[in-house]
Amino acid sequence: MSQKNPGFSTHAIHTGQDVDEVYGAVVPPLHFSTTYAPDGIGNLRNGYDYGRAGNPTRTALQEQLAALEGGAHAFSFGSGLAAEDAVIRGLMRPGQRIVMGNDAYGGSYRLISRIHGDWGIANTPLNLNDLDRVAAEMEASDATLLWVETPSNPLMAVTDIAALAEIAHANDALLVVDNTFATPYLQRPLQLGADVVVHSTTKYIGGHSDVVGGAVVLGQGAQELAEKVAFQQFAVGAVSGPLDAYLTTRGLKTLGVRMDRHCENAQKIAEYFADHSAVEKVLYPGLPDHPGHELAARQMSGFGGMVSIQLAGGEAAARKVAEATQLFILAESLGGIESLMNYPHEMTHASVRGTELAVPENLLRLSVGIEDVEDLIDDVEQALGAI
Numbered sequence: 303m304s305q306k307n308p309g310f311s312t313h314a315i316h317t318g319q320d321v322d323e324v325y326g327a328v329v330p331p332l333h334f335s336t337t338y339a340p341d342g343i344g345n346l347r348n349g350y351d352y353g354r355a356g357n358p359t360r361t362a363l364q365e366q367l368a369a370l371e372g373g374a375h376a377f378s379f380g381s382g383l384a385a386e387d388a389v390i391r392g393l394m395r396p397g398q399r400i401v402m403g404n405d406a407y408g409g410s411y412r413l414i415s416r417i418h419g420d421w422g423i424a425n426t427p428l429n430l431n432d433l434d435r436v437a438a439e440m441e442a443s444d445a446t447l448l449w450v451e452t453p454s455n456p457l458m459a460v461t462d463i464a465a466l467a468e469i470a471h472a473n474d475a476l477l478v479v480d481n482t483f484a485t486p487y488l489q490r491p492l493q494l495g496a497d498v499v500v501h502s503t504t505k506y507i508g509g510h511s512d513v514v515g516g517a518v519v520l521g522q523g524a525q526e527l528a529e530k531v532a533f534q535q536f537a538v539g540a541v542s543g544p545l546d547a548y549l550t551t552r553g554l555k556t557l558g559v560r561m562d563r564h565c566e567n568a569q570k571i572a573e574y575f576a577d578h579s580a581v582e583k584v585l586y587p588g589l590p591d592h593p594g595h596e597l598a599a600r601q602m603s604g605f606g607g608m609v610s611i612q613l614a615g616g617e618a619a620a621r622k623v624a625e626a627t628q629l630f631i632l633a634e635s636l637g638g639i640e641s642l643m644n645y646p647h648e649m650t651h652a653s654v655r656g657t658e659l660a661v662p663e664n665l666l667r668l669s670v671g672i673e674d675v676e677d678l679i680d681d682v683e684q685a686l687g688a689i
């Protein structure tokens with residue numbers, strides 16, 4: 303690219319997407335080949351030999367992801383959890399400890415507690431907004447990794463990335479940020495001091511609910527960490543396949559315009575809920591009374607497309623509304639162009655019931671899509687009327 307400092311969407315559309323040199327194809331060809339012929343023994347053409355080790359379609363996505371996070375290295379995986387696993391096994395050893403948010407995504411907690419836990423990695427779930435407690439725990443426990451998800455899933459807590467980076471570094475630990483909810487369009491953790499960014503690209507980055515994937519992004523100067531994650535990707539092999547990488551790249555090109563609309567629609571729906579008597583509480587950082595509003599305004603460039611609500615009528619009301627919407631589809635996942643409704647207690651977060659990470663029974667999580675917002679509001683209005 304000839305521009306000195308390309309903007310977000312210019313990077314998204316052009317980085318890793320050079321015009322094909324053989325046919326002039328504007329969209330880079332999708333490479334399915336699992337193996338690559340060298341020019342004689344030991345003379346690889348452009349570094350590729352075998353599909354687990356490298357694939358040009360995956361490379362294109364990795365270059366795009368690194369540029370968009372303002373990072374220097376990116377690695378694409380078959381799922382968000384596979385990406386998280388590569389970070390934990392690459393950067394930690396049995397006997398070490400991870401301090402994490404007590405409102406983390408249920409699947410991340412399940413991975414860390416039940417898979418890594420069995421291999422000797424301990425975890426301490428904490429309220430990461432209590433910075434004094436986090437600092438005390440990091441000091442007392444000698445943890446090597448601090449793991450934060452902000453905004454968090456599904457409680458929409460906003461946590462101070464720069465402050466956590468300082469605490470982690472004062473204790474010789476690394477800060478990992480799960481940037482799935484915010485996306486690099488709204489939040490750049492590496493610039494705020496984080497060491498590692500992880501993504502479920504299944505969500506906003508893919509953006510069309512048609513491809514599962516994950517990514518790890520590391521900053522300048524993280525060469526050693528990058529080698530460790532690269533080795534996990536290569537030696538374990540939880541890589542994204544070529545078609546998955548291609549679909550993710552295609553989604554990523556429109557991330558900026560999609561996020562603008564997600565934010566706009568979510569703000570309007572959150573404001574609608576805030577005025578509704580059946581809604582006890584609206585959890586959306588774009589509302590001025592959200593405890594993380596000011597921090598989010600500083601740390602993010604928009605408040606995102608996820609809105610959670612707690613119903614005054616308790617669990618029964620939440621279940622009724624979840625099953626009464628028509629445009630909002632009752633389903634797991636988030637971040638696609640279509641609006642989705644989730645009942646975390648029994649869906650996405652069923653695995654953390656009865657643990658410290660359990661979510662309220664009157665909670666609904668909405669992934670606000672990019673449909674016409676008047677139609678979305680009509681839909682939640684009729685659903686709330688069904689209580």
Ligand SMILES: *Cc1c(COP(=O)(O)O)cnc(C)c1O
Binds near residue numbers: 407504515
């Ligand atoms: C979905 C999700 C994950 C897990 O990603 P998969 O692609 O489902 O493996 C991790 N973190 C957050 C915040 C998520 O929403």
